[in-house]
Amino acid sequence: MTIEPHPRHCLSLALWFGLVAHVTGSVPTAEAADAATGRAKAKACQACHGIDGVAKQAHVPHIAGESEIYLIKQLKAFRDGERKDPQMSIMAKPLSDEDIANLAAWYSSIKITVTVPE
Amino acid sequence: MTIEPHPRHCLSLALWFGLVAHVTGSVPTAEAADAATGRAKAKACQACHGIDGVAKQAHVPHIAGESEIYLIKQLKAFRDGERKDPQMSIMAKPLSDEDIANLAAWYSSIKITVTVPE
Numbered sequence: 119m120t121i122e123p124h125p126r127h128c129l130s131l132a133l134w135f136g137l138v139a140h141v142t143g144s145v146p147t148a149e150a151a152d153a154a155t156g157r158a159k160a161k162a163c164q165a166c167h168g169i170d171g172v173a174k175q176a177h178v179p180h181i182a183g184e185s186e187i188y189l190i191k192q193l194k195a196f197r198d199g200e201r202k203d204p205q206m207s208i209m210a211k212p213l214s215d216e217d218i219a220n221l222a223a224w225y226s227s228i229k230i231t232v233t234v235p236e
Numbered sequence: 237m238t239i240e241p242h243p244r245h246c247l248s249l250a251l252w253f254g255l256v257a258h259v260t261g262s263v264p265t266a267e268a269a270d271a272a273t274g275r276a277k278a279k280a281c282q283a284c285h286g287i288d289g290v291a292k293q294a295h296v297p298h299i300a301g302e303s304e305i306y307l308i309k310q311l312k313a314f315r316d317g318e319r320k321d322p323q324m325s326i327m328a329k330p331l332s333d334e335d336i337a338n339l340a341a342w343y344s345s346i347k348i349t350v351t352v353p354e
Binding site for chain 2: 153169170171172173176177178179180182183184185187188191200201202227228229230231232233234235
């Protein structure tokens with residue numbers, strides 16, 4: 119038995135891909151985020167995380183070089199109440215998706231290198 | 237009006253400090269954690285976080301050089317269900333306080349340096 123592509127299936131598939139392309143095209147992507155705007159916005163984060171993403175307090179994480187995917191997920195989790203922290207739940211509350219994308223673009227643009235103990 | 241220290245209050249205070257000193261002295265501290273044991277234990281974390289704490293997947297955070305305070309808090313939060321993640325909730329579940337202290341000692345012992353974009 120051979121399986122031949124069914125013309126109607128091909129049409130459905132083409133329409134589906136067209137729809138996906140249209141939808142993804144209309145959603146702001148991480149690539150569209152602006153690191154320079156994020157850097158300016160990061161002044162609000164500076165006291166704890168630094169502009170350079172290096173924590174200034176022991177209970178605060180370094181966030182320099184974390185991926186945009188991770189930073190966006192955590193900021194949205196704090197904003198939306200899925201992750202809770204006395205400071206971050208307050209700080210993230212007023213952030214728009216665009217603010218979050220820009221902050222993530224900034225902090226992810228910082229390069230980190232590590233030195234492992236002997 | 238002058239306020240003079242009340243002898244009974246001084247005694248209570250002295251007893252209180254003595255109690256606190258005794259309690260804190262009997263609790264294992266982060267200083268007692270063993271980074272070498274943590275490094276060996278970190279083989280379970282390696283696929284995602286690396287032995288060097290540099291994430292191997294985009295949705296995973298770098299944890300190199302994070303403070304012991306932060307690492308211990310997050311691992312306990314995952315283990316105890318206060319913070320949830322499909323992978324980490326499972327990975328942290330079987331960890332003892334000692335395992336967590338050792339893992340935190342290892343990952344916090346890694347030094348990070350950052351390069352901020354111009």
